[in-house]
Amino acid sequence: MMDIILTGDRPTGKLHIGHYVGSLKTRVSIQGKYDKSFIMIADTQALSDNALNPGKVRDNVIEVMLDYLSIGLKPELNTFFIQSLVPELAELTMYYMNFVNLGRLSRNPTVKAEMKQKGYNDKIPVGFLCYPISQAADITAFKANLIPVGDDQLPMIEQTNEIVRRINNHFNKDILKECKPLLSGVQRLPGIDGRAKMSKSLNNAIYLSDSRECIIKKVMSMYTDPNHIRVEDKGNVEGNVVFKYLDAFDTRKDEVEKLKQHYEKGGLGDITIKKRLIEVLDEELSPIRLRRKQLEKNKEELLIMLKTGSEHARNIAADTLTELKKVFCLDY
Numbered sequence: 001m002m003d004i005i006l007t008g009d010r011p012t013g014k015l016h017i018g019h020y021v022g023s024l025k026t027r028v029s030i031q032g033k034y035d036k037s038f039i040m041i042a043d044t045q046a047l048s049d050n051a052l053n054p055g056k057v058r059d060n061v062i063e064v065m066l067d068y069l070s071i072g073l074k075p076e077l078n079t080f081f082i083q084s085l086v087p088e089l090a091e092l093t094m095y096y097m098n099f100v101n102l103g104r105l106s107r108n109p110t111v112k113a114e115m116k117q118k119g120y121n122d123k124i125p126v127g128f129l130c131y132p133i134s135q136a137a138d139i140t141a142f143k144a145n146l147i148p149v150g151d152d153q154l155p156m157i158e159q160t161n162e163i164v165r166r167i168n169n170h171f172n173k174d175i176l177k178e179c180k181p182l183l184s185g186v187q188r189l190p191g192i193d194g195r196a197k198m199s200k201s202l203n204n205a206i207y208l209s210d211s212r213e214c215i216i217k218k219v220m221s222m223y224t225d226p227n228h229i230r231v232e233d234k235g236n237v238e239g240n241v242v243f244k245y246l247d248a249f250d251t252r253k254d255e256v257e258k259l260k261q262h263y264e265k266g267g268l269g270d271i272t273i274k275k276r277l278i279e280v281l282d283e284e285l286s287p288i289r290l291r292r293k294q295l296e297k298n299k300e301e302l303l304i305m306l307k308t309g310s311e312h313a314r315n316i317a318a319d320t321l322t323e324l325k326k327v328f329c330l331d332y
Helices: 017-028 044-048 055-071 087-101 102-107 109-118 129-140 149-171 212-220 241-249 253-266 268-327
Strands: 004-009 036-041 079-082 147-148 180-183
Touching: 004 017, 004 129, 017 036, 017 055, 017 147, 017 180, 017 241, 036 212, 036 268, 044 055, 044 129, 055 079, 055 268, 079 268, 087 129, 087 149, 087 212, 087 268, 109 129, 109 149, 129 149, 129 212, 129 268, 147 149, 149 180, 241 253, 241 268, 253 268
Parallel strands: 004 036, 004 147, 036 079, 147 180
Antiparallel strands: none
16 A cells, blocks of 8 residues: 655644644655655635635745745655645535534544634534544545644544544445554644643744744743742743753753753753753754745745646545545446
8 A cells, every 4th residue: 555645734824833843844854755745735624713814814825835845845745735726625525524423523622622722612613613524535535544743633533534434334345544643753832821732823833934033032931930030949840831842942952951950950040041942943943944035036936836736636636536426326
């Protein structure tokens, strides 16, 4: 069986360093190692909670593509496409809805967490509640079996495989393929405010395109240990956002461990560790910013690239849809 990668992001804003360590770096490291790789800009899914502001979604399609190319994802090794330009995915989603009940969707931990974050309660848009089904359609349309994700997306992989098994078992035919996650070594990064998740909507993120000045401002405001008031005070490393980021980005692990020990004993100020984090992040993001600035001069070419990739992706998705419609007795 071919190993096929499928991954993507919602274009609701520029991508941040949580995306970077959670999935993007994995995508860069594995490109070229598998048979095929599809990277989707999920504008249709982005509309599930931005339907009243579609311009925001459209404007950020190119911004996400700029982030992809600036971190080192290569067009010759990946097929980049726009979700809405592959309408077969929407049709597959409609068919899959018949194999998932409302209770199962409501219990999805990722959806539950996002519903709470957005304050939806009983006013949740149906499209948002159903977006795990849309993700299942995206994955299975390309027969992808390897999905680079952060750990917060594991419930989506589980739900996709449930749909696959239910359809395959019901029709006694292996028409759809199960998938498995490719997890990065660093999982979810907290926001700079100490919240559990870095998020565009919570405005607590450091973006891949942030300037050095912006990084300085955000790191200096970062949550540490509220009880570490004076330099000589003993500090708590657990839950300290600065140390979590150093663990994720600082390659000098031995030095980071010494800083942790010093901080816990007292005598090490927050300013010192924040200054170190600023230099570590700027060293990582500086070449990304530079490549992005160069790419911004040719945005029209990026749209052409996405349209070409979308045509290729649509042909593949259409083949899967044809196979499925035959099983569903819809091959008129």
